[in-house]
Amino acid sequence: MSEAVLAYLDGCREAVIELQRGLVAIPALGPDNGGEGEAAKYAYVRDYLQGLGFADIRDIPAPDARVPGGQRPNLAAVLPGMDASRTLWVIAHLDIVPPGDLALWTSDPYQLVVDGDLIFGRGVEDNHQALVSAAMVAGGLKATGGVPPINFGLVCVADEETGSKYGLDYILKSAPELFKPTDLILVPDSGLPDGSMIEVAEKSMFWLKVTVLGKQCHASVPSQGVNTLVAAADFILRVRGLKDDFPATDAMFDPPVSTFEPTKKEANVENVNTVPGRDVFYVDCRVLPVYQVDAVYARLKAIGETVAGRHGVRIEYEVVQMEQATAPTDPESEIVTRLRRAIREVYDVSARPMGIGGGTVAAYLRRRGLPAAVWAKIMHNAHQPNEHASISNCIGDAKVMARLLFG
Secondary structure, three states: OHHHHHHHHOOOHHHHHHHHHHHHOOOOOOHHHOOOOOHHHHHHHHHHHHHOOOOEEEEOOEEOOOOHHHEEOOEEEEEOOOEEEEEEEEEEEOOOOOOOOHHHOOOOOOOOEEEOOEEEOOOHHHHHHHHHHHHHHHHHHHHHOOOOOEEEEEEEEOOHHHOOOOOHHHHHHHOHHHOOOOOEEEEOOOOEOOOOEEEEEEOEEEEEEEEEEOEOEEOOOHHHOEOHHHHHHHHHHHHOOHHHHOOOEOOOEEOOEOEEEEEEEOOOOOOOOEEOOEEEEEEEEEEOOOOOHHHHHHHHHHHHHHHHHHHOOEEEEEEEEEEOOOOOOOOOOHHHHHHHHHHHHHHOOOOEEEEEOOOOOHHHHHHOOOOOEEOOEOOOOOOOOOOEEEHHHHHHHHHHHHHHHHO
8 A cells, every 4th residue: 555655646746836835825934033923824734634634633722912813823633544543743834934135035935936846935845845745645645545554643833933832842731642652753854965864862952132231322422332232242253162161072963063153133223323222132052962051051141241341231131942952862763763764765865863953843752752753855955045945855755754654
């Protein structure tokens, strides 16, 4: 029966394009990214899954007063297998990141462009590819009348791009019975262009908002104010020095070191001839598990004390996200060993377990003792202008899921 599903997937090019076209046309930006949430995309996906034969669709909405309707949507859809006690779960996320500078795009980010094997548009890789591949497997099961050995489940979550408080983290707290220790869990949200990496471990993640407070004044008399941009710049230049304070390396990870990057900068003053009295920027830290995130936070505060004393400013801190690394998924676990075999059968690639700096929802599963593997064959251009994905990868990843499902 698995061979019939695989044969069906070979003919899915147009189905992949049309589903991607529909998904790209519906921006799903969380309120932290200036959007109204994932409700419209959720409704589109739910209807699509019902059309594929998913009769068992469970809604797990997370309350969020910042979005219309007051809820962030999450759903879990299941196609029954012969052994109803176990499920292969594929977890995809509905939300995307903003397109950024539109001048850097060669097309409208919310209109799909097809160029041979490539498709362009915001979200086509991150994370539509995962959702589309799983949907193609479901379509194959429906078309062939196949009943897999175990259940096939698809979870679509909100809020992955901004912390998962309203997404998988909420699901695991409000519906912990959804996932069983014997289930197989695949998160297709990271990988390499050749498909050779299975992510089983993640670095700790720490996002910090830094607010520098001084005194605004006219730029022609700077001595009458306290320039927070200068102080913020001094702080920012010192951040990368944290690599010398936390120098450990771990070959499992790529890159094999902790990283400390200043990232987002909020606007300060609107005109050129004003010295700013308030500046806000953010720091993104990905820390090897050997270190405690609290130690990194303490070091950043120490930098702040130095900057404050040097420039006469006051500095405030707000933790945006702080996640200490969890125990990794066992490289010899069933999900990893079956996944390695499936990847080899489909792509003729020997994939190896690795760790990454980017955060995925797998961390929430591992924290609760649920082994999860993160894998996809992706082109690795998420969050970039002209985001693109490969149609053949969407189909190939679906074949890996089918192989994984049928064992």
